[in-house]
Amino acid sequence: xxxxxxxxxxxxxxxxxxxxxxxxxxxxxxxxxxxxxxxxxxxxxxxxxxxxxxxxxxxxxxxxxxxxxxxxxxxxxxxxxxxxxxxxxxxxxxxxxxxxxxxxxxxxxxxxxxxxxxxxxxxxxxxxxxxxxxxxxxxxxxxxxxxxxxxxxxxxxxxxxxxxxxxxxxxxxxxxxxxxxxxxxxxxxxxxxxxxxxxxxxxxxxxxxxxxxxxxxxxxxxxxxxxxxxxxxxxxxxxxxxxxxxxxxxxxxxxxxxxxxxxxxxxxxxxxxxxxxxxxxxxxxxxxxxxxxxxxxxxxxxxxxxxxxxxxxxxxxxxxxxxxxxxxxxxxxxxxxxxxxxxxxxxxxxxxxxxxxxxxxxxxxxxxxxxxxxxxxxxxxxxxxxxxxxxxxxxxxxxxxxxxxxxxxxxxxxxxxxxxxxxxxxxxxxxxxxxxxxxxxxxxxxxxxxxxxxxxxxxxxxxxxxxxxxxxxxxxxxxxxxxxxxxxxxxxxxxxxxxxxxxxxxxxxxxxxxxxxxxxxxxxxxxxxxxxxxxxxxxxxxxxxxxxxxxxxxxxxxx
Amino acid sequence: xxxxxxxxxxxxxxxxxxxxxxxxxxxxxxxxxxxxxxxxxxxxxxxxxxxxxxxxxxxxxxxxxxxxxxxxxxxxxxxxxxxxxxxxxxxxxxxxxxxxxxxxxxxxxxxxxxxxxxxxxxxxxxxxxxxxxxxxxxxxxxxxxxxxxxxxxxxxxxxxxxxxxxxxxxxx
Numbered sequence: 001x002x003x004x005x006x007x008x009x010x011x012x013x014x015x016x017x018x019x020x021x022x023x024x025x026x027x028x029x030x031x032x033x034x035x036x037x038x039x040x041x042x043x044x045x046x047x048x049x050x051x052x053x054x055x056x057x058x059x060x061x062x063x064x065x066x067x068x069x070x071x072x073x074x075x076x077x078x079x080x081x082x083x084x085x086x087x088x089x090x091x092x093x094x095x096x097x098x099x100x101x102x103x104x105x106x107x108x109x110x111x112x113x114x115x116x117x118x119x120x121x122x123x124x125x126x127x128x129x130x131x132x133x134x135x136x137x138x139x140x141x142x143x144x145x146x147x148x149x150x151x152x153x154x155x156x157x158x159x160x161x162x163x164x165x166x167x168x169x170x171x172x173x174x175x176x177x178x179x180x181x182x183x184x185x186x187x188x189x190x191x192x193x194x195x196x197x198x199x200x201x202x203x204x205x206x207x208x209x210x211x212x213x214x215x216x217x218x219x220x221x222x223x224x225x226x227x228x229x230x231x232x233x234x235x236x237x238x239x240x241x242x243x244x245x246x247x248x249x250x251x252x253x254x255x256x257x258x259x260x261x262x263x264x265x266x267x268x269x270x271x272x273x274x275x276x277x278x279x280x281x282x283x284x285x286x287x288x289x290x291x292x293x294x295x296x297x298x299x300x301x302x303x304x305x306x307x308x309x310x311x312x313x314x315x316x317x318x319x320x321x322x323x324x325x326x327x328x329x330x331x332x333x334x335x336x337x338x339x340x341x342x343x344x345x346x347x348x349x350x351x352x353x354x355x356x357x358x359x360x361x362x363x364x365x366x367x368x369x370x371x372x373x374x375x376x377x378x379x380x381x382x383x384x385x386x387x388x389x390x391x392x393x394x395x396x397x398x399x400x401x402x403x404x405x406x407x408x409x410x411x412x413x414x415x416x417x418x419x420x421x422x423x424x425x426x427x428x429x430x431x432x433x434x435x436x437x438x439x440x441x442x443x444x445x446x447x448x449x450x451x452x453x454x455x456x457x458x459x460x461x462x463x464x465x466x467x468x469x470x471x472x473x474x475x476x477x478x479x480x481x482x483x484x485x486x487x488x489x490x491x492x493x494x495x496x497x498x499x500x501x502x503x504x505x506x507x508x509x510x511x512x513x514x515x516x517x518x519x520x521x522x523x524x525x526x527x528x529x530x531x532x533x534x535x536x537x538x539x540x541x542x543x544x545x546x547x548x549x550x551x552x553x554x555x556x557x558x559x
Numbered sequence: 560x561x562x563x564x565x566x567x568x569x570x571x572x573x574x575x576x577x578x579x580x581x582x583x584x585x586x587x588x589x590x591x592x593x594x595x596x597x598x599x600x601x602x603x604x605x606x607x608x609x610x611x612x613x614x615x616x617x618x619x620x621x622x623x624x625x626x627x628x629x630x631x632x633x634x635x636x637x638x639x640x641x642x643x644x645x646x647x648x649x650x651x652x653x654x655x656x657x658x659x660x661x662x663x664x665x666x667x668x669x670x671x672x673x674x675x676x677x678x679x680x681x682x683x684x685x686x687x688x689x690x691x692x693x694x695x696x697x698x699x700x701x702x703x704x705x706x707x708x709x710x711x712x713x714x715x716x717x718x719x720x721x722x723x724x725x726x727x728x729x730x731x
Contacts, residue, residue: 064712064713064715065712068709068712133712135709139670139708139709140670141668141669141670141686142669142670142709142710142711223687224670224685224686224687225685225687225688228670228683228685263566264564264565264566264569266563266564266565267563267565267569270563288598289598289599289672289681289682289683290599290600290683290685291599291600291601291602291603291682291683291684291685291688291689291690291691292602292685292687292688293600293602294600294602295591295597295598295600298597298598298600299587299588299591302584302587303584306580306583306584307580309576309579309580310576310580313572313576313579314572314573314576317569317572318569321568321569367583371583371587372587372590372591372596372597372598373587373590373591373596373597373598373679375598376598376679376680376681377679377681379672379674379681379707380672380674380681380683380707380708381674381707446676447674447675447676447677447703447705448676449672449674449705449706449707450707451708451709451714452714452715453712453714453715454715454716455715456715456716457703457705457718459701459702459703461676461677461702461703462703512564514563514564517563518562518563521563545602549602549604550604551604551687551688552604552605552606552607552608552609552687553687554607554686554687555608557668557669557711558711559711559712
């Protein structure tokens with residue numbers, strides 16, 4: 001980390017002539033993203049350990065206590081810390097470069113960063129000491145140490161500073177540039193910031209009003225049914241919060257890196273808006289198997305759940321068309337001749353293609369999860385972690401890697417240590433993810449429940465599982481090696497003596513770059529109100545019902 | 560309102576997307592409304608702390624003497640089970656193949672889930688609520704009934720057994 005600190009101060013010195021908003025963007029970007037990738041590399045080997053422990057092949061590793069402490073930490077670090085800090089870093093960087101204006105308060109931005117980081121450190125203590133082995137979903141009435149929940153809340157509060165920063169930045173820019181089109185990249189970042197405010201409200205309410213009061217002894221009981229309902233508010237939309245930057249990069253950074261143009265700017269905006277509006281009010285597919293919500297509400301959420309496939313299918317088309325344009329511009333001919341002409345040696349381009357492949361398969365898996373009745377075949381089986389590792393760990397995280405390869409040299413002014421290593425890393429992550437998640441899905445279909453640390457079932461079914469456990473082990477080993485290759489490349493870039501030549505950060509231009517777009521695709525206020533209405537319809541009664549159905553409350557339990 | 564620029568090919572693709580989404584909706588609506596395939600959603604409350612007593616909400620449905628397989632006055636097979644750390648009670652039951660069975664579950668302590676592999680018997684068991692599922696089995700044999708929601712550090716050891724026998728071999 002010392003190398004990083006010296007780099008940061010080097011940036012401050014060498015960029016004395018650079019405008020203030022650019023150096024702020026770089027610093028906030030670098031610090032946030034280093035926290036993200038540090039969390040990633042701490043959590044990664046835990047995944048390998050968990051696969052090994054669970055397989056029952058290594059008796060020396062067997063320990064339920066360590067396993068559940070590890071899996072809780074792995075989940076919190078990967079799902080909350082890695083993603084949130086990466087998104088904040090990418091957002092600050094994008095706001096500085098795409099809007100070319102000062103952040104309204106640098107102090108405010110750093111305050112958010114410090115609050116969030118302090119929250120992470122606080123939460124890590126009970127997690128690592130086995131005092132909060134409640135999983136990253138922490139469903140009551142099981143509770144861990146109060147410090148875990150307080151730390152997690154601070155992480156969310158810190159991230160709200162970032163959300164406010166992004167929304168204020170876009171609002172100020174629009175005021176200063178009346179009638180102009182907000183750059184697609186910033187439109188995406190800002191709508192994701194607004195999405196995060198909506199998304200995190202559910203879990204924040206659960207933790208602040210239900211869990212923390214009970215763990216501190218201020219109240220004695222709570223309703224696990226209400227807690228699960230509030231968590232479902234957050235649990236699906238959060239996945240879109242993570243995925244959003246991946247889409248933004250495909251639309252506004254990849255086309256230029258590929259040496260071409262974006263197929264359609266407007267359809268990108270349509271996709272972003274749809275991803276926003278169909279993200280939060282559809283969380284009930286996580287509650288399909290729950291007794292505390294009635295069938296009609298589940299059916300209502302089902303419609304919206306399938307609607308989120310629309311922005312993804314639009315994105316698939318636009319990105320594929322964009323890749324084709326770039327291949328043809330570089331001399332590709334015929335029906336498929338353009339494929340080989342694509343700049344496969346560019347990490348952002350390669351990352352996009354690999355992410356798209358994983359998204360296609362993972363997305364079809366998601367259709368099963370989203371299905372009103374088919375869900376019962378896979379609910380809470382190993383299929384579910386298999387699915388979200390493919391979409392988040394695969395599609396999303398591979399784009400985070402690609403962004404880092406693109407951004408690091410442009411932030412610190414040193415050339416990427418090894419492009420070849422970066423390409424090998426992306427490919428190995430891609431194959432590692434397949435080798436891990438394909439058997440994971442199959443284990444789910446073979447009935448293995450999720451979150452088990454051993455397989456003590458003396459049945460013919462349990463015997464079917466063993467070969468898949470072994471394959472998963474090979475896959476996670478490859479993923480771990482790949483993750484370290486990534487971190488080594490970043491650290492070596494900091495130590496690189498070769499200067500980065502191309503320091504410019506510019507965003508893709510569309511084939512028909514719009515001079516004007518409809519107000520609905522250039523502003524968030526309408527969509528914010530639409531979200532409010534949709535949320536009242538889909539979560540209003542299901543939450544209010546807990547005030548009068550008279551559930552006998554639960555007391556807290558240890559694990 | 561200004562129109563946005565949409566490529567003709569993209570217009571066709573949007574049409575394809577609309578057809579895909581409509582199809583998924585129609586298929587699910589058909590099975591939900593016509594075949595009554597619904598996930599467990601009965602919204603019925605019970606006091607988990609007093610589960611074993613013969614008074615209170617639920618009227619002793621989950622008292623120890625009332626657990627197990629029974630036929631109600633309409634002839635419908637009913638299974639009443641308690642999920643508690645770390646087993647399902649009763650721990651072993653025998654059920655007939657190809658007959659509609661209504662399961663009712665309640666939790667004694669924390670959140671649990673249950674799943675019988677290769678079947679659609681899957682439900683959360685949330686303390687404070689009764690979960691009801693009606694299904695039938697299509698395969699003979701011995702199956703585990705597995706807890707599928709993390710319920711504590713011995714979660715992996717929480718399972719019971721369901722034996723499915725041919726209809727004519729089944730007796731209460």
